Amino acid sequence: MKPLAKACGCSSTAVDIILFLGNNPAYTLARDIVEIRGIRANLVSMNLETMEKEGYVTIQTSARDRRQKEIHLTQKARPILEKGQALQSLFFDRIFAGIDPQDQETFVRVFKTIVDNLDKKNKKIQESGA
Known part of the structure; x- marks a missing residue:
């Protein structure tokens, strides 16, 4: 995903976060990204802050728990998500060929x-x- 990150002008961690959120819509918390995706909390926090400033995500207080912040992709993230999913699909098609x-x-x-x-x-x- 590094070439995609470079082409989009964002970090590979940001691409990973976009793909995680897009592929797993039930998971919307930063904690989910840390626990399930295995990205260090400080990297998730820094990248989400940048991604929010650049318009790729919105971050809102959770209705279920005010201590938690829910993260949602914006339309601006959609092209990165679609390109990333296409690369994932191509990867799996290749490794499972035959x-x-x-x-x-x-x-x-x-x-x-x-x-x-x-x-x-x-x-x-x-x-x-x-």
């Missing part, structure tokens, strides 16, 4: 289980202070 759709589904299911297992293990390590 693989039966049923085998693709099996791979994705197994990979998600592996990621979940790693997340659980990582959480246990963090909780133990090791």
Whole structure:
């Protein structure tokens, strides 16, 4: 996504945030980006501030919890989102070329289980202070 970021004149983290928000509309909080996407909180905060100033996102107090801020993409972010999604689609088309759709589904299911297992293990390590 670095070439897309360069072409759009924004950081690769900003592109990652735009894609995360566009691909996961149920997740609208900065905390979601940090926890799910794994981007450091300070980078998320700095990039969101810049993105808001440049008109790519709006940031509003959450109706559910006033301590939280909800982030929404603006129309200005739409071209970056669409180009990024096209690149993601092309990437997956290439890596899954020649693989039966049923085998693709099996791979994705197994990979998600592996990621979940790693997340659980990582959480246990963090909780133990090791």
